[in-house]
Amino acid sequence: MSAYSTIAFKPERCNGCNECMTACASTKGSSDNADSRIQIMACEDGYELAMCRQCADPKCVAVCPAAALAKDEGVGTIAWDGSKCVGCLLCTVGCAYGGIVHNARAGHVVKCDTCDGDPACVKACDQGALRFITSARIYNEVGDLEDLFVPGLAACQGCNTELIMRHTMRRIGPNTVLATPPGCIPGSGAVGYNGLTGSKFPVFHPLLTNTASMLTGIKRHYKRQGREVTAMALAGDGGTSDVGFQSLSGAAERGEEILFICVDNEGYMNTGMQRSSCTPYGAWTSTTPVGEHSQGKSQDAKNVPLLMMMHNCAYVATASTGFMEDLYAKLDRAHEASKRGFAYLHIYSPCTTGWRFPSQDNIAVARLAVETNAVMLWEFTPDSGVRLTRPVDNARPLSEYLETQGKYRHLSPEQTAHIEAMLEKNVAMIKKLAEPGTPPVCAR
């Protein structure tokens, strides 16, 4: 079964300009918006939409007596065959969405065909109310690749890090030696338990301090043998930014051909939710408690991806499971760069247990982090500098993100103001770095 690209509608962004309808009608040879296969309806409190949903279990197809409608298993649209249609209109009885209607001008039923995967309505929408979501492509591309971790890893319910591990290794492939220092990843059983391994490829468990050093040796050994093997780390933010940082910095400075991925859940969540240097200001952790003398962490977080950029690595990027197309593109580029030099990928991983939010909300929290600019998605190469891969211009209020998590529940107005001010500075700096004409980072 395939996943398909789809047209998505965000009514809150629609301004009723009807350009989408004009574009659709015109593509189908009409100057009358009534002939559009997408219909926007103005209501008292906004806009509503009627169009074909390209259903997975399409009723229009099931009720067609002439086999004139069929779901295209390749692209997912419901295709209408004029040579078979008998004009009985039963499809309009089956469809509960007003997605297929009799068109008097055409003399037969008409429906959205997504313009063969390049919908005119979406191109005509300058409000971002209509989007053509193509992320299904990823699932089709990697869905058949083998999951390289065993089932039944003991991660918490709703763990984002487990998603990152599985997606990452599926893409990078088994021709890899993985280092995963103490943290949630080995803690979930990825390195093995009871004499069995948790992965289907070589994995080892370095110390918190020496991950990048050990990978250096392993990579050089294989190079000497003439074998092309990916030397890769999946490390937590503690193992990356605290005691792991000196070996990481050294390997980056030497330009070792390593793919180092930091899975940032903003603390030592595996051992009881202690603070790390990646824990943000104001956050509750078990070592930055909320009580009479302490109101969460009193220092700001270290911006590790920026520090890595300043090492002038072959590739540095930030990513989020809330935006999988972006994440996959960066995995590919990081993997490629690690064949030439040091590649560093920083993936944010909201933690249901340590951040205290319901386990089903993980991806929603990850998305909100990006949509509020609490997390910015960018990438860096020495040649092209910094590029925002998913710029957020109309950011949602930061409070929407903070309110999702128990670890920020105690924040005073002053603390919130501090976080907002720091966010503003960070956004300004990254945007400045991403401006065209900004001199690229330069090694001394």
Next chain:
Amino acid sequence: MTEMQTVDYLVAGASHAALSALEAIRMHDPAGSVAVLAREDHLPYSPTVLPYVVSGRSKPETVALKPAAYFAQNNIAILAGRALTRVDAATKRVHFANGEAMAYGKLLLATGAAPIVPPIPGLGEVKFHVLRTLADATRLHAALPKARAAVVLGAGLIGMHAAENLAKTGASVTVVEMQAQVLPGYFDAAASQIIASVFAANGVRLRLGSRVEKLAASSQGCTLTLADGSCIDADLLLVATGVAPVIDYLEGSGIATERGILVDDSMRTSVADIYAAGDVAQARGFYGGKPLVGGILPDAVEQGRIAGMAMAGDPATPAYPGSVPLNSYAFFGQQALSVGSQSEGELACQVTDAGTNQYLKIVMRDNRLTGIFGINRPFDPGIMWQLILRRTDLGAVRDQFIANPRETARQLMSQLWR
């Protein structure tokens, strides 16, 4: 004697209800063995397409609802030319006309309906057509060019479709209907009047409120004598006076029947592990009252899906909400739609424009839609069906709905089940 074939799921019938059930079974149980019994030696097709085979718009070789590959991919065996003669619930076996038998785990009866041939004196002695099978349709299609004077008995959907196609070939056509209007049950007198006038304008003679007294063979074909004493000569006669569920093979099975096979809201019959769906089933009516034989295609799809889910033990099986009359009817380039009941509720709006063949009628009860009917007045019948099933309160938008049902219903759809 060879070992008797046994399947986990046996589906008797090969049209919409059966196919819908197969989809639902395979959705939940990819492994269980499944067989379909097709009465004819043809891939599953819809009886609804037959009038279009008659007209030539559909070709018999392209009407299959699913290609052979579909059944192979889903590991579903199609057994063609198998008509049931007996169901033995005690041993969980079905018997065929050719003497063979088959054992089942779960059985779906989706054997559809067959034309009723009325007991008119002389009908047995003349040649006439009916329209139930693809072979019937091909025969009638071949007879069209030769027909000069055609008579259709019955002004239901099949009869009216055929009359239109006959008229388009240039034959003189007469439709004889016992009731006082065409398409009784779907449209009221006013709407039927518009439809009848379009037929009349296209040269079709409608003898409404007329009964055929007797028939006799003649040199060209036959002569009909009506109750008023008038006679009509015909060289082609089509009997389309309605259909009845095919349940003759159930004698002695213990399965409760009235007009059709009685089923509960999971499409279960009175006998364990036997289900029924589609035109053969007699199920809950949406508006209450006695269970009824709906004979409605979208309903057959719904019933088949529920039956398949229940047979496979799918925990998401919904309860059947009840049959709502539904119809779409295109004739001489005009479109008629009928959703819901004419009588369950009070008239909220009725607009007739005979000049432009436009008609709209809305029936409501307690500000909830119970029926909407239109000719050349477009609305989305699928959305209206949902509004009826959901008993959506239209109190806040009543005037808007009456003024512009299509737009208002689309807004409600987008708000309520987008």
